[in-house]
Amino acid sequence: MFSYRHAFHAANHADVLKHITLLATLRHLQQKEPGITLIDTHAGAGLYRLDGDYSQKGAEAADGLFKLLEAADDLANLPEPVQDYLQQIGHFNSSGQARIYPGSPALMARLLRQDARDRLKLFEMHPTDSPVLAGNMAQLALGRAVQVSREDGFEALRKLLPPPASSSGSRRAMVLIDPSYEIKSDYAKVSSSIQDSLKRFATGTYLIWYPIIARPEAHELPRRLRTLANQARRSWLNATLAIGKGQAGDTGLSASGMFLINPPFTLAEQLRTALAMVGPALARGVGKGWQVETGSP
Structure with missing residues (x-):
C-alpha cells in the first residue's frame, strides 16, 4: 500500500504539466483580494533531491525538467506560465543548477500571501514521506498558515468543504487531487471525492492529475469527471501531454492529464501557449x- 514514492518520478513530464497548470491557476485566483484555502490531498514529501538515489534511479527528470531547461535558453522569451514555473524552481536552487525540485506543497507555500489571507492544508499518508513533508514545510517558517497531517486526503477533504469564510465573508478554495493511482480503487475514489466536493462546495476550483495508461479506469476517469462537471453545471478544462514512447521495451509513463473544474477563464489560452512550447x-x-479541451454549462 505504501510502496509508491514520488521521489522516483520528481520533475518528470507529468510534474511539468501539473505544476505549470497549478501555478497558472493559483496566480489567477490570487488576483482577487479574499483569502484562499489551498488543499493538497496527496502531498508527498514536498521537496526532492534530483541528484539523490531515488531520482537518479529512474532518471525521469531527464525527460521532463532537464529537457525543458535545455530548450529554454532565454527565459524572457518563454510563455509566461513556463517562465513562472522555471523561476519558481530557480528559487529553490540558488546555485543555478537544478538539484532540488519543489513539489506542489512547496510551490503553493511559496505563493502564500504573507498577510495570513491564504491557508495551506497538506495531507500525506506515507509513513516516511509524511514526517519529511512536515520537516520541509517547517523550514519555510510559515507558522499556522501551513498545516501538515498524516491523514487520508480523500477523507480529510470532506471535513474541509465548504472552507471557512474570509474576513470579507467570501469562501474560496483550490483543491489539488493527485494520488499515485498505484491502487485501482484510486480512480473510483477520485470520482467519488469530486462528486461529493461539488455537492459541498460547487464553486471551488478543483485540479485532478491523472495518468494516461492502458487501463480502463484511466480512460474512464476524465470522461467521468466531465460528466460530473456538466451535471453540476460547472465549467471544465482537460489538458493532456504525451511525450511519446521511449526506447523499445520502455514501460514507463509517457502521458498524463490535468482535469480542472471551475478553471480560470484565462487558463485554456495560457496552457495552449505553454504546451505549444513544452510539447515539442x-x-x-x-x-x-x-x-x-474546455467545456462550459
Missing part, C-alpha cells in the same frame, strides 16, 4: 502530442 521540447517518440 519534451517530445521523444511515437504518440507525442498535447491537447487542451
